[in-house]
Amino acid sequence: MCGATQGGLTLDGIDLTTQTVIQGVVVRAAESLPGAYVRLLDSDGEFVAEVATSATGHFRFFAAPGSWTLRTLAPRGVTADRAVVATRGEVAEVTVILG
């Protein structure tokens, strides 16, 4: 398992026995999109965290087990919501495709 990668982001240094990881990539027009903003909302729609996507369009959150929504904001007023279920010890991989 050491050094294994899923969805392009390395899990080196992350203890999956204690962490609940949600990660993935934002894609627009078949290209990964850097500089988009991904917000993690809880099951009540409350904001929990936000990250900007990396140079390769990737993002990662350390969450808790449960149901979450990923809200992605990109230039030109583009937004997209994606539901995701996270489980401790597993990596929830999400590809957000923007229209």
Added chain:
Amino acid sequence: MSRESALVTADWVQEHADDPGVVLVEVDEDTTAYDKGHLAGAVKIDWRQDLQDPVRRDFIDQQQFEALLSQRGIGNDDTVVLYGGNNNWFAAYAYWYFKLYGHSDVRLLDGGRKKWELDSRELTDERPVREAATYVAQQPDLSIRAFRDEVVDAIGTRFLVDVRSPDEYAGRLLAPAHLPQESAQRGGHIPTAANVPWSKAANDDGTFRSDEELTRLYEAAGLGRGTDGGKDTIAYCRIGERSAHTWFVLHELLGHDNVKNYDGSWTEYGSLVGVPIAVGDEPGSG
């Protein structure tokens, strides 16, 4: 204080960035963000390296602050416009810091870096050259900074506002969900603190909500109206940066008089021996 004197828009920055006496300063949690691109003319302050004492857990002192601003070419009469990522968390933290050391004209760019980027406005990697200045800081204004003993005494008496996410407040998470879960020894919140997440004060694009919306938000949580109808307030979060954002809203936008930021916040309080802690979604009793 008011919205007009504390906040500027992106359009204002584009019109006034080159004015003499206006200094743009980027402050980020991701301290590499500036190096990848910043607003033209902006200098960088690294919230960790530049604003924290390298040994003790505390601020840099008055002399260190003077040296920092002098080196960055910032004078006492300059209009300092702060902005950053993370919806201006660390820019608001720096704003509070500038106020603590008595800088008279400091403002936040509404929406910070995110709004600027989402508007597809220009960024540059060119670093400005600013001549060193001679900055004179005031004694720290402790009327806006709370320490742990005061916070313990405030349980059940003052308006304590925990601005972290509901899961952090309840003790289900120990840190914001984009950071590894390493933090205080215990989870939960200070008994009697209301939970008003900082994010409720901001729109999705990072700009602040209107004064009317903000007033309603904190009234619903039990805080009266500023300037004199409010209660003495202490805001906290995990390390004091999100609560600086809420301090900015209450003290600078809504004009509440007695609002302090507890920068020790949950990483200190949640590791103290013997203090009361409430867990779950309710404030708990004092």
